[in-house]
Amino acid sequence: MYNNKMRIKVLDVVILIALALLAIFIVYRLTTQLNYKWNWGILPNYFFYYEDETGHWVANILTQGLLTTIRLSIWATLVAAVIGVITGLMRISDRLFWRLVGRSYVELIRNMPPLVLVFIFYFFVSSQILPLFGVDDFIRSCSADTQKLLAYFFAKPSLFTAFISGTLSIALFQGAYITEIVRAGIQSIEKGQWEAGNALGLTWLQQMRWVIMPQALKRVLPPLTNEFINTIKYSAIVSVISIQELTFQGTQIMASTYVTIEVWVTITAIYLVMCFSLSMCVRRLEIYLKRNEGI
Amino acid sequence: MKKVFLFSIILASIIALTIPAMGTETKVAEGSTIAKALKRGTLIVGMDIFVPWAMKDKKGNLVGFEIDVAKKLAKDMGIEVEFVPTKWDGIIPALLTKKFDVIIGSMSITEKRKTKVDFSDPYEYAGMSIVAHKKKAPGLSSLKEFNQPDFEIAVKMGTTAETAAKKMIPKAKLRRFQDEAQAYQELRNGNVHAVVGSMPKPAYEAAEYEETLYLPLEGTFTKEPIGFAVRKKDPTTVTYFNEWIAKNWENGFLQERFDYWFRTLEWESMVK
Numbered sequence: 001m002y003n004n005k006m007r008i009k010v011l012d013v014v015i016l017i018a019l020a021l022l023a024i025f026i027v028y029r030l031t032t033q034l035n036y037k038w039n040w041g042i043l044p045n046y047f048f049y050y051e052d053e054t055g056h057w058v059a060n061i062l063t064q065g066l067l068t069t070i071r072l073s074i075w076a077t078l079v080a081a082v083i084g085v086i087t088g089l090m091r092i093s094d095r096l097f098w099r100l101v102g103r104s105y106v107e108l109i110r111n112m113p114p115l116v117l118v119f120i121f122y123f124f125v126s127s128q129i130l131p132l133f134g135v136d137d138f139i140r141s142c143s144a145d146t147q148k149l150l151a152y153f154f155a156k157p158s159l160f161t162a163f164i165s166g167t168l169s170i171a172l173f174q175g176a177y178i179t180e181i182v183r184a185g186i187q188s189i190e191k192g193q194w195e196a197g198n199a200l201g202l203t204w205l206q207q208m209r210w211v212i213m214p215q216a217l218k219r220v221l222p223p224l225t226n227e228f229i230n231t232i233k234y235s236a237i238v239s240v241i242s243i244q245e246l247t248f249q250g251t252q253i254m255a256s257t258y259v260t261i262e263v264w265v266t267i268t269a270i271y272l273v274m275c276f277s278l279s280m281c282v283r284r285l286e287i288y289l290k291r292n293e294g295i
Numbered sequence: 296m297k298k299v300f301l302f303s304i305i306l307a308s309i310i311a312l313t314i315p316a317m318g319t320e321t322k323v324a325e326g327s328t329i330a331k332a333l334k335r336g337t338l339i340v341g342m343d344i345f346v347p348w349a350m351k352d353k354k355g356n357l358v359g360f361e362i363d364v365a366k367k368l369a370k371d372m373g374i375e376v377e378f379v380p381t382k383w384d385g386i387i388p389a390l391l392t393k394k395f396d397v398i399i400g401s402m403s404i405t406e407k408r409k410t411k412v413d414f415s416d417p418y419e420y421a422g423m424s425i426v427a428h429k430k431k432a433p434g435l436s437s438l439k440e441f442n443q444p445d446f447e448i449a450v451k452m453g454t455t456a457e458t459a460a461k462k463m464i465p466k467a468k469l470r471r472f473q474d475e476a477q478a479y480q481e482l483r484n485g486n487v488h489a490v491v492g493s494m495p496k497p498a499y500e501a502a503e504y505e506e507t508l509y510l511p512l513e514g515t516f517t518k519e520p521i522g523f524a525v526r527k528k529d530p531t532t533v534t535y536f537n538e539w540i541a542k543n544w545e546n547g548f549l550q551e552r553f554d555y556w557f558r559t560l561e562w563e564s565m566v567k
Contacts, residue, residue, distance in 0.1 A: 035483040035507055042567060045353055061355035119385075127392035140335065158339075158377050162394070242381040242389070252380060254476045255344035256351040257567055261480075 030261075039259050043266055046253055065249030066270060071154065072167055072245055073232045079171035080231065084178025091183040102179065109176035114237055118169045122241040126165030136161050159244060166235075166243035174231050181227065185220035186212060218289050225282040229275045236271070246270060327531035328396045329372075338369045338376050341390055342400035343383040345475070346496050347556045349400065352565045360556040364418060365399045367548065368539060384453040384473070387411050390526060397536075398524040401493070403455040413529065414522035415536040418549055422515025423459045426497035426508055427489040428482055435511045442466045447487040449478035459517050460491040483507060495557055 031038070046062040059067075090102035109117065130136070139150065139157045147157050155163035189212050197207035239248035250267045254260045332338045342349050342361060349359040357378050369376035379395045390398050390412060401421060404414045425448075427435060435441065441448065446467040450456045451474065460469055470487055472478040479500055482490045485507075490497065494515050501508045523536050543549050556562065 035485070035504065036480070037503070039567075042353075046355070049354055051354075058354075061351065064355070123388050123392050127394070131393075140337075158379070162379075240382055240385065242379065242385070244380070248380075251474060252344055252351050255474055256346065258346075258476045258479065260476045 034261075036261060038262065039257075040262050042257060042259060043262055061244075061249045061252065062246070062266070065244060065246040068155065068163075068243070069232070069235050069245040069247075070274075072163070072170065072235045072238070072243065075154070075167045076170035076174060076235065077228055077231050079167065080174035080178050080227075083171060083175030084182050087175065087179040088182025088186070091179060092186055102183075106176045106179050109173050110180075112173075114173050114234060115240065117173055118166075118237055118241060121169040121172065122165050126161070126168065130161050130164065135164065162241070162243050166238040166241060166245075169241075170231060170234055170238060174227060174234065177227050177230070178224070181220050181223045182216075185216035188219055189215050218293075221282065221286055221289070225279065228282075229278055232275055232278065233271065327529050327535075328525060329532045329535050332396050333372065333374060336374050338365070338372060338374055338397070339379060339395040340365045340376060340400075341379050341381050341386055341395040341398045343381055343386060345401050345493065346499070346566075347562065349378075350566050358562065358565055360419070360552055361399050361401060363552045363556075364549070367543070368399075368536075371539065382473075383451065387524070390524060393526075396525070397532075400524075401521055402524050403519040404522045405455060405458065407458075408524070411527075412524040413527050413533055414524055415533055416540050417520030417522050418540045418543070419521045419553060421455075421519045421521050422494045423456055423491055423517040423519070424494045424497040424515050425489050425491050425511055426482065426501045427511050428485055428487070429507050429509055431485055432488040432511075438463050438512065438516055441489060441511075444468070446489070449481045449487040449490045451475045451478055451492070454493070455517075455519055456491045456493060463516065 030036075043062075046060045048057045048063060049060050050056075051058050087102045087105055090098040091106070093099055093102075139147070139160045142150070142157070150157070150160065154160060193211050193215070194207060197211045202210070235245055236247040239245060239251065242248060246267055250263045254263050342357075342365075344350055345359075347359050349357055349361045352358045357380075362378070365376050365378070379389075381389050381394070383400075386398060386400065386402075387408065389395065398412075401419075402408070402414075403421060404417065408414070425438070425441065427441075432441070432446070442464045444466050446464075447470055448460050448464065448467045449470045449472060450460055452471040457469065457471060460467070467488075470478075470481065472481070475492060475496065478487075478490050478492070481487050482500075483504055489511075490500070498510060501510045523540075525532050525536070540549070
């Protein structure tokens with residue numbers, strides 16, 4: 001398929017020129033027609049600044065925001081994957097009760113706008129549930145070392161509960177989509193595979209572990225990647241409940257300095273790089289799995 | 296049929312379980328906010344970015360008039376202060392659901408807000424001003440002239456700028472933005488005729504883009520008292536804050552800080 005030598009034809013040249021002209025036109029409009037004083041100079045400082053007193057480079061709010069986005073995405077993905085696998089198995093259970101629970105969860109979440117869900121979860125559910133467990137008081141009473149460790153993996157004590165509710169709300173709605181992917185993946189495996197497992201005398205768990213899941217995983221990897229990338233992008237939604245992630249920090253800088261377009265462009269580029277690298281990683285994983293198919 | 300029935304029972308029970316959770320906020324808080332803050336050793340303050348009330352400086356720290364006020368308040372109480380930057384349109388719900396102790400965030404005392412929260416005495420006064428586009432709305436010098444149906448005015452959503460514009464120039468069409476920066480960008484692009492905002496930002500904006508923007512009015516057209524907002528049914532906390540504010544009007548701290556942040560531009564290099 002890839003044996004054809006790349007040959008540039010006239011049409012390709014025309015399309016490339018047209019695209020280049022469009023790009024130039026947009027940049028031209030932005031720089032000359034828009035009444036806006038560009039000020040890219042202040043941006044690098046918001047990533048890192050040099051502290052004169054200590055002689056160190058210190059991470060500023062955009063870097064901190066980026067790290068929060070990454071932490072948020074990783075935890076939300078993990079929790080969503082756990083929720084997704086459990087409810088996905090419920091959805092294919094033999095018992096009506098489990099199927100109904102799984103179905104209710106998926107339909108409830110899937111048919112609600114994520115933004116509304118985030119608001120409801122943050123203002124009603126998390127403000128009722130988290131104090132019940134005394135999370136905030138517990139974090140504040142931890143030793144300095146524990147707090148440091150928690151700050152490394154989650155968030156600073158002052159932002160801890162907000163971080164947890166942000167993570168949970170993203171995980172909750174991403175879990176619903178992953179549920180459907182898990183269900184579809186398992187159901188796509190031919191009946192014969194189950195029967196073969198049965199014939200070999202494998203228990204349900206062994207069938208899942210050794211026969212069904214390895215095949216299903218390969219099939220669901222592309223849609224699953226979509227959901228993981230969506231998790232990163234959706235993490236921007238929680239900026240509305242003031243979780244101090246990348247988008248939120250960006251809006252704070254905009255409100256303080258009134259440097260808007262530069263900040264938006266920078267943030268967009270960061271999200272693009274993040275999501276694109278994730279896509280590339282999964283692509284390699286897919287190729288790896290394909291190569292080992294025979295084994 | 297049976298499946299549908301069971302399904303709806305599960306849905307109904309989920310809804311029934313979440314509804315009582317929403318109602319519990321109205322209960323009277325045990326112990327005042329002040330007592331809790333003292334016990335915790337930290338006063339947690341909710342605010343949003345408004346130049347020059349509260350801003351992020353070059354090092355990512357918060358600076359501004361309000362920040363100085365909250366820091367002094369906490370210092371006088373002998374405890375630490377912690378700021379929770381919060382989106383303005385969600386700041387009152389966040390206070391009510393106890394995400395922080397008090398809003399010290401250039402919040403104007405209005406009757407509508409008083410139905411949800413209690414206010415301290417004013418610790419400052421803010422005023423609204425208007426900045427207009429030279430080409431779209433040339434040569435105007437009174438608010439009345441903006442009161443036309445084909446005029447578009449940009450404001451930040453949920454602020455008293457919105458209320459003031461609705462009241463003073465009711466005929467003009469309002470366009471509401473999440474952030475003030477977007478409202479001003481819309482004005483610079485010439486998509487709206489004017490922006491109503493709290494002083495001194497409109498004046499700074501007119502100075503920075505003097506080729507395209509101008510100030511139709513001298514000074515401000517409203518005078519709005521600004522107070523600390525706390526949850527309802529907490530008289531101890533309100534009294535405590537009122538005493539602190541009265542004391543700091545007397546010793547000149549509030550006036551001195553106001554003059555620094557609003558009458559000078561010495562702080563500008565900290566931010567830009």
